[in-house]
Amino acid sequence: MGEVKEEYSLFKDVSKVVDLAAVYLDIHPGLLSQIKECNSIYKFHFPLRNDDGTYEVLKGYRVQHSHHKLPVKGGIRYSSFVDEEEVKGLAALMTYKCALVNIPYGGAKGGVSIDPNKYNATQLERITRRYTSELIKKNFIGPAIDVPAPDYGTGAREMSWIVDTYEAFNPNAINAKGCVTGKPLSQHGIDGRTEATGMGVYIGIREAVSVKEDMDVLGLTTGLGGKKVIVQGLGNVGYYAAKYLQEAGATIIGVAEYNGGIFDEGGIDIEALKSFQVKNKGFKGYPKGNFVEESAEMLTYPCDILVPAALENVITEKNASQIQAKIIGEAANGPVTQEAAQILIEKNVLVIPDMYLNAGGVTVSYFEWLKNLSRVSFGKLEKRYDMKKYEALLESIENATGDTFTDEQKDLIVRGASERDLVNSGLEETMVTAYHHMNSVRKSKGIKTLRIAAFTVALERIAVSYLDLGIFP
Incomplete structure (x- = not known):
């Protein structure tokens, strides 16, 4: 008999890269094993009743890779290629991605094994709401537990169905809007998430x-x-x-x-x-x-x-x-x-x-989650104050110099920061800081590639989190 070829596993692939990064750090083997493994895997089946009265049984997943920080974060994808190994691998990547750009989330991922193009909007809504209710039953979703987001095959529409379902099950949860990100602006999404x-x-x-x-x-x-x-x-x-x-x-x-x-x-x-x-x-x-x-x-x-x-x-x-x-x-x-x-x-x-x-998406998702927890838009409290302050400053300069600013100059200087301005500023700060730190680690440790350097940075931060929790000596 010929040799049986092992099926490709994204999760094993990610774990191999983690091992390569671990060479550059002093991490206890037991701690390394804990970091690599998925903390919780939820695989379930649920029925979909079609308009013609027929039924089909669909397969859903939600994997929480790391609980070193809560909540965990990761998208939900609708694809016929969704399987356990893929979702595990994507959840693991979310853990390392969040750690690399220093966002306080553990990693997660979810999915339903369907081709979304073969279902109409009504069917997709039933699927999404049922998927959400399954997560709620097992405590696999919530603003302090697990915060999904859009991924391949899903978007703002599906996220609005998720938050509506979650709120129906949790009518007294004041932070319920923070159970998912990537929502439409009308559902307390954030300006700037699309791009x-x-x-x-x-x-x-x-x-x-x-x-x-x-x-x-x-x-x-x-x-x-x-x-x-x-x-x-x-x-x-x-x-x-x-x-x-x-x-x-x-x-x-x-x-x-x-x-x-x-x-x-x-x-x-x-x-x-x-x-x-x-x-x-x-x-x-x-x-x-x-x-x-x-x-x-x-x-x-x-x-x-x-x-x-x-x-x-x-x-x-x-x-x-x-x-x-x-x-x-x-x-x-x-x-x-x-x-x-x-x-x-x-x-x-x-x-x-x-x-x-591509960490820009999860970075701005983090800002959306913060907005939902604070229940106030970025810039809403300080925008008018800043405008009045800059107007007074310009007036003082004009009085002192005898010169006047043009209307265009005044608009440019006086304009207070909008939510989009603040989101873009936060995104830029996150990406700039992460790149130069990753690049400096690459050079200081003599690492060949930015990929291994990225995993090294992430792995070190996750290890420190576990050590500070007192789980490992």
């Missing part, structure tokens, strides 16, 4: 190219100005990442989608391309640049920065040797396989890891 992940990708890449020492090694100048960028995927994350990179001076020369791409050395207008895509369901017929039928080939086109923002495992051992980009920004989850990563190290390519680069 948060893409903006985080932009900030992370901007910080990477600001370090002269690292750019010298790659043969690049510092700053985004003039950098040639190819983006794979023009969904929510790819669009906002490309938009902000372009506004910062980068030239987007290629955008690849599953049904074709556009390549233009002279630069692509992202707003115009996105409008065309929405209207025509693709890029075919776009009047500028060259249409590329086999868009996957664009990953190997010459550019300075490659941003895979769509699917996992798009850069593999098959195409890694052909990659011509000097920097890869992993906007998607797991776009570079481990085998490909080894080849890219030898090619001296800087890979900015997904665990860091």
Whole structure:
């Protein structure tokens, strides 16, 4: 009999990287084992009654990877590929991601094994509300326990169904709105959540190219100005990442989608391309640049920065040797396989890891949760006070100098910070601080890649949390 090939396990893959990071730290083996394991796994089945009277039994999951901090945090995905190993792996990644960017959550993930495209809105609402009630029964959801968010196949609509169901079961819970994030603004969501992940990708890449020492090694100048960028995927994350990179001076020369791409050395207008895509369901017929039928080939086109923002495992051992980009920004989850990563190290390519680069979403989710617990919008208390204070300051300057400010200057200086302004400021602070700390650890410990450095930072913080809890000597 031939050898049986072991099925791929994302959870085991993540655990292997944790072991590689642990080499750079002095962690007790028992503590390391505790950190790697999932604390709680809830797998359940529930029926869905269809409009024609038939029933089908659906499979749901919620995995809480780490209780070193509570609540735990992680999205809910609706996908036919959802299984226990995937959810465990994604929950583990959330633990390390939150620790890396210093957000006080443990990691979690959930999902229902369905193809959401095969169900109408009424069916999806039944599925979501039943899934939520199952979590409530087992105490697997709550603002102090476990706070889900949108993920692949879910969005603000599903989150509003979740919070409505939770509030129905908990009518006296004053913080009930904090049981889930990614809600619509009308349901106490937060301004800036939609573009948060893409903006985080932009900030992370901007910080990477600001370090002269690292750019010298790659043969690049510092700053985004003039950098040639190819983006794979023009969904929510790819669009906002490309938009902000372009506004910062980068030239987007290629955008690849599953049904074709556009390549233009002279630069692509992202707003115009996105409008065309929405209207025509693709890029075919776009009047500028060259249409590329086999868009996957664009990953190997010459550019300075490659941003895979769509699917996992798009850069593999098959195409890694052909990659011509000097920097890869992993906007998607797991776009570079481990085998490909080894080849890219030898090619001296800087890979900015997904665990860091797409942490903008969970960062702003944290702000939404804080907003829900405080039950007041950011900026609501101080905005008018700040405006009055700056108006008085400008008036004093005008009186002292005899000069007057223009209306445009006054508006710019006097305007108080809105919720979006404060959210973006907090996101920027989080991403900037995390990048430079991760990069300094990479250099001080002689670590080859930013990915291992990211896990090293996260692992050390989680270990300290456990030690401070007194669980391990």
